[in-house]
Amino acid sequence: MLKIHNSLGGQKEVFVPIRPGEVRMYVCGITVYDYIHLGHARMLSVFDLVQRYLRYSGYRVTFVRNITDIDDKIITRAAALKESWSDLAERFIEAMNVDCERLGLQQPDHEPRATQHITQIIEITQALVAKGMAYVAGNGDVLFAVRKFPAYGLLSGKDIEDLRSGARVQVDAGKNDPLDFVLWKPAKPGEPAWDSPWGAGRPGWHIECSAMSMQVLGPHFDIHGGGMDLKFPHHENEIAQSCGACDTKFVNVWMHNGFVRINDEKMSKSLHNFFTVRDVLDTLRDPEVMRLFLLSSHYRGPINYSQAQLDQADETLLGFYRALQDAPAGGTPSAAVLAQFREAMDDDFNTPEALAVAQGAARELNAAKARGEEAAAQAGAASLRAIGAVLGLFQQDPHDYLKRGLKSGSLADADIDVLLKQRRAARQARDFALSDKIRDQLAAAGVLLEDKPGGATQWRRA
Ligand SMILES: [Zn+2]
Structure with a gap:
């Protein structure tokens, strides 16, 4: 019985899909204006694991992860680099795909891009305007009227009146309420623009996820995921837009992964502790070390990145491959070990516990090898590979893996x-x-x- 922590309500709940045997899941993806960093790697790996485990559990899964390919950050970066915004986005989508493959991520079933969903974005905005839940502000922005959606703040547990009084600065931008947010904005000269009932413009950020999730999964689906930093305002705004436009329930289970900290500090460019995925992967024996490191902590808590932690993940992974080396092929996984694994994963995807089960299987495998017990060794190795297949670990040839040295002596x-x-x-x-x-x-x-x-x-x- 799978239990998932639902950010909406803050409890672990027994997971019941809307349609029996089927899970529809949407995850907020990358805004493509730079190489992906360690925070992205965590989010991507966490939800890759979630969809893998759901499939392993027998569900038919539709996994959607979007790409934000139009955004202020993209426009600003492209201008700074004297590159077209679409070329820049395309370049970083390709870079992201390379990094995702190295991280061992499975492809989502759908990877919609914001610019391919402008029609749906305009339709939802029109529906909200028609219902009086959105309005055109003095500066031409089409804004969502937060006061028209009484459930606003439920996901993040924010006190809306506190937010309101703390955010009065933007009232002069033509907003009726400081919390109102942009659905559609007029384009400035030279900026990318699409025709709309409100003139040439482009979408705000939040509306794209409502449009893309609705288009691919329908207005009401099972799981919506993303980094913890997206809970407010991004996901709160998605709920307001989608429920406001459709009058249906939007998402049953909201999942948020924790932050990555660097040597116990927040990761930020100003602290000079900002790491791109590709830079770190280049220092590792194998990208699998990164995956093991990321899965060693429960997805909801913070994870602390340091060289010492990576070294430890490297050692642990070597231990698994040493156990698998020269293990006899064939055999079936131990039912008891798989039951322990499922118990761990059914408890809100408890990967540290699942890895402890894998460690136990590796110990049994080593003991069986030492005693020359062929059948027990076969079962141990099969258990370890079966668990690894779900976690995305231990699938390489152990001999090949163990031949691979660290890049010391020839550091680039x-x-x-x-x-x-x-x-x-x-x-x-x-x-x-x-x-x-x-x-x-x-x-x-x-x-x-x-x-x-x-x-x-x-x-x-x-
Ligand atoms: Zn989103």
Whole structure:
């Protein structure tokens, strides 16, 4: 019996699909204006795992993850790079696809793009205007009237009056209420624009997810996921738009994954601890190390990224592959082990517990190998591979995996830069044990550091 924590209500609930045997699931995807970072990797991996486990549990799953390919950030970045906004979006979609493949993610069943759903966006906006739930403001923006939707704030548990009084700054933008948000905005000269009943313009961000989820999954579906930072206002606004336009229930279960912290600090460009997925993957023995690291924490809690944690994930994964090495083929997984695995995963996708079950299977496998018990070793290996197939781990040839060394001794400049960034972050966090460890790792690879006054570090090859 699968239980999922529902952000709407804040409880673990027994999962009951709307249509028996079928799950329809929508996840807010990437705004494509840069390479994806570790926070994205976590969100992508968490919901990849959710859909894998739902399929393993026997559901027919329709998994939709959108791409935001029109947005202020895309327009601003494209202008800065003197590139067309659509070329920039296309370039980062391709980069995202490469990174997703390296992360071992399965393709969503549908990957709609905002710019391909402008018609639906306009239709929903028209419906909301017709019902008096949206209006054209003085500056030409079409805004959602939050006061017309009494359930606003239910998902995030925010006190709407507090928000209202704290946000009065934007009243002069022609808003009737400071909480009203943009559905459609007129384009400025030179900006991408589509024709609409309100003149040439483009959609606001929130409306695209209402339009795309409704188009592919219908107005009422089972699971909506995203990072915790999207709960408010993005998901709150999606509920207001979709329920406002359709008068049906929108989503049964809201799932939100926790943040990634770097050496116990918030990840941000200003703290110089901002890592792209591709930079980190380039420093690892194998991208699977990243997946194991991300699944080692429960999806709802924060996860702390540090070199030490990655090293530990690397060691753990080596242990699994050593157990599988020279294990006899054939055999069937142990029913008892799979039952434990399902029990862990049925408890709100408890991956740390599921990995503990896998560790137990690896220990049994090692013991059976040591005692020369062929049948027990076969069953242990089969159990481990079966669990790994759901988690997206342990599917490589163990001999190939174990031959692969760390990239020490031949660190590329980019790898060294990543380690130096991590070391700087560790020093700022006064984690000198970690900073020394990184220095030693670099020294072992023949890279010598010289710390300069003012915090800068120079490096050279020995
Ligand atoms: Zn969204």
